Amino acid sequence: MCCRRRRGLGRVGSVWYPILKAVLEPQFQVPMAQVNRVAPFLGFIFGTPFLGPAFEAIFVLELASQAYSFYRWANCIPPDNILVNMDECSLAVHVEGCRGTVLRSVRGAVRASLSTQRSRMTLLASVSTDFGFNAILPQVIIANKTQFPIKFMKSLDPAITDRLKIWRGATAWNTAAFMCSYLRLLHENWQSYCPEKPLTLLFDCAACHLHSTVRSLAKTLGLQVLVVPAGATGTLQPLDAYIFRTLRCEIRRQWTQTKSEAAEGVVSREAWLRVMATAVETVLSHRDWQRAFEGTGVTKQQNCISSHTLKALQWDECPKIPAGRPSVGQASCIFPSRGAGSGNIEAWVKECAGDDSLIPYIRTLN
Numbered sequence: 496m497c498c499r500r501r502r503g504l505g506r507v508g509s510v511w512y513p514i515l516k517a518v519l520e521p522q523f524q525v526p527m528a529q530v531n532r533v534a535p536f537l538g539f540i541f542g543t544p545f546l547g548p549a550f551e552a553i554f555v556l557e558l559a560s561q562a563y564s565f566y567r568w569a570n571c572i573p574p575d576n577i578l579v580n581m582d583e584c585s586l587a588v589h590v591e592g593c594r595g596t597v598l599r600s601v602r603g604a605v606r607a608s609l610s611t612q613r614s615r616m617t618l619l620a621s622v623s624t625d626f627g628f629n630a631i632l633p634q635v636i637i638a639n640k641t642q643f644p645i646k647f648m649k650s651l652d653p654a655i656t657d658r659l660k661i662w663r664g665a666t667a668w669n670t671a672a673f674m675c676s677y678l679r680l681l682h683e684n685w686q687s688y689c690p691e692k693p694l695t696l697l698f699d700c701a702a703c704h705l706h707s708t709v710r711s712l713a714k715t716l717g718l719q720v721l722v723v724p725a726g727a728t729g730t731l732q733p734l735d736a737y738i739f740r741t742l743r744c745e746i747r748r749q750w751t752q753t754k755s756e757a758a759e760g761v762v763s764r765e766a767w768l769r770v771m772a773t774a775v776e777t778v779l780s781h782r783d784w785q786r787a788f789e790g791t792g793v794t795k796q797q798n799c800i801s802s803h804t805l806k807a808l809q810w811d812e813c814p815k816i817p818a819g820r821p822s823v824g825q826a827s828c829i830f831p832s833r834g835a836g837s838g839n840i841e842a843w844v845k846e847c848a849g850d851d852s853l854i855p856y857i858r859t860l861n
Contacts, residue, residue: 561724562808563816564825565731569721569793570818572695578788579623579632579681580697582734583669588614588767590750614642616667619677620734624794626783628688633680634775635660639667651765659772671706682716694718697793699732700725700831710843725831730807733787745774
């Protein structure tokens with residue numbers, strides 16, 4: 496960057512930084528001391544020590560505005576609804592870095608081909624606010640057809656397939672077609688468990704989630720949808736914020752035990768599936784995760800929001816957020832600016848964001 500341009504950016508930063516500090520600090524309680532930590536790095540890139548704090552403060556405000564619109568949408572959900580969170584988790588076929596399973600002094604001790612070490616599958620994980628419903632929620636592994644051939648699928652132990660659904664496709668990525676299959680399976684389990692309780696599905700802004708066919712099918716099946724803002728899943732989604740870390744630790748523990756007991760330390764495909772089924776059943780199906788929904792502020796009108804979530808949002812305390820379907824302008828900060836969902840925000844809000852007529856009833860219950 497030329498010196499003239501760097502001086503120009505320096506003048507812009509020196510003008511805007513005091514304005515941002517004067518406006519953001521008292522009005523939105525943005526702690527500028529936190530913001531200043533990244534100032535030298537971004538200031539070096541943009542040619543001024545003032546643009547770093549400005550951009551970081553804008554990022555904090557964007558996350559807070561996303562959370563506000565998301566919580567407004569979440570507060571439309573009556574507390575007697577069953578709330579289900581679904582998200583994808585990448586599963587490695589060969590789990591590396593497990594202590595006690597690799598002989599470092601022996602050359603070639605890791606008995607796995609390069610393709611096996613790079614191979615991945617997708618887990619469609621689900622948890623709900625209803626502990627009884629957790630036991631029958633669909634837990635699905637998506638694999639490509641070469642990873643699990645038809646002959647292998649026919650030879651699988653029914654004890655595995657009863658606990659873990661296995662879907663085969665052209666790739667191991669989730670798609671809109673797989674999402675529609677998931678919605679039908681979820682609807683079937685919901686109708687067999689407690690059809691009189693409404694069900695709300697919570698997921699993020701992945702393109703396969705926001706496909707028009709998914710929205711239409713959710714409306715047809717009577718499923719209400721709550722969308723986590725793009726880029727905020729680590730703070731506002733229970734699976735990302737609380738659960739996946741526990742699941743990965745359990746997978747690693749089960750894998751280490753299975754590998755140590757296997758002949759020559761080689762874990763077969765069926766043994767790998769057994770590890771995944773056991774870990775999923777232990778962490779997702781047999782554990783009450785209602786506190787994860789409360790900690791991220793999705794339920795209880797943010798009255799039980801965790802200090803970790805407040806810190807991420809740079810809030811000293813959670814403001815009182817009214818219940819109500821977000822306007823199209825408020826919902827625009829939830830959906831990605833480009834890609835799936837960006838062109839039909841109004842349809843998502845009108846068809847899947849709940850009914851404003853229930854708000855007085857929700858207020859009496861809370």
